[in-house]
Amino acid sequence: MPAQPTSLHRGRFAPSPTGPLHLGSLVAALGSWLIARRAGGQWLVRIEDLDPPREVAGAADAQLAALHAFGLHPDGAVVRQSDRGHLYQAALETLLSRGNAFVCHCSRRDLLESNGIHRACVPRARRDDPAIRLRVHAGTRVAFDDGFHGRVEQDLEREVGDFVLRRADGLWAYQLAVVVDDAAQGITDVVRGADLLASTPRQILLQQRLGLPTPRHAHLPLVLDPDGRKLSKTLESLPIDGRDPIPALRTAWRLLGQPPEALERSATLAEALATATAAFDPSRVPRTPGDLLAAPHNGLVTDDA
Incomplete structure (x- = not known):
């Protein structure tokens, strides 16, 4: 089974279609995207739909639509594990x-x-x-x-x-x-x-x-709520709002340990992503889960949205 030879940085984001793209997912997607872009490399998306009993109908397409709404476009065709x-x-x-x-x-x-x-x-x-x-x-x-x-x-x-x-x-x-x-897929760097x-x-x-x-590995700390609980047990299931992506993008940026003021003047999504790519500093990413708290929950779709 030959691997694709490459000297280029190639990362990926690989969600499971068990629900909508949520804040924890956005942090992982943005972190892997920024690291790939900072390296001048490629970023791929793979749908890990290996477990049909847990899959939510339409979730994969909704996740891809959310990534598109946030300007996180893969450098190649989306791969689905169910086809492989x-x-x-x-x-x-x-x-x-x-x-x-x-x-x-x-x-x-x-x-x-x-x-x-x-x-x-x-x-x-x-x-x-x-x-x-x-x-x-x-x-x-x-x-x-x-x-x-x-x-x-x-x-x-x-x-x-x-x-x-x-x-x-x-x-x-x-x-x-x-x-x-x-x-x-020739993945050189796994960021998750x-x-x-x-x-x-x-x-x-x-x-x-x-x-x-x-590949090289870099594991982002889990997003926790203010009480120190894993966000998936509390608010992580709430979807992010792709209709107005900048607030959630700023929240994910802050959760990655980056200075909030860097994106304050970005008026458009394209400007925010360009600024984030230039300003991203991996050394600022929190090393422990306790450093990565999710309040306030800006950019989430709430029940009254």
Whole structure:
């Protein structure tokens, strides 16, 4: 599975179509867009529609329309993971043929005694719909340098165990799909929320097993409400207002740790984005979730809008 060779910075924003584009999504989209633009590189959009039961009808198109309203235009065609199963199947067959993956009949109940961590198959019965897992050997550790969090290291055998590549319901696991897609699209820099920081070592291990390049990583802190709660549990589900994008853009800019006054005089969206691109300073991005608070909630669509 050859990756697209490139020396150009190439980033991406990859939302799941489980609802409208919200403030947390905008912060991730704007952060990845600014880093790509600052590097003179490209920025792509990928719809991660791997889980139909969780998908909201029309959400993907609404998210794309919101990005367009905010002037965040991808440098290429939008990719949808639902169209790419043949690529994931090819990668899975490679892993199976090399002995790096195996069929697993264990249920969640079977793994209760190990806190859900799979280190050996202990099924009570064979299943008609077994999962397929990546084999994680004892002593497997992965370390990488994150652009915002510094050195990150994980003992995959102890903390994660053998992890799922294709689920028992036949759906593709995120870990496999994201690795295959990042390689196929020549992604050099993954900029996303810190909720995916712990997943990165699994993806790096998969890249190593498949002989794929590992991109640079930078994980943005999660947006919290003033009480310190993850915004997805409170206001994050409220959509942003694409009819009047500048207020929400200014809020996302501030949440990225950038000086609010930089965008105060921007009267148009084009002017605001041009100013943001020139003024963006990655060193100001908060390193911890507690530094990234979402009040006031400017630019959100409220119930009385």
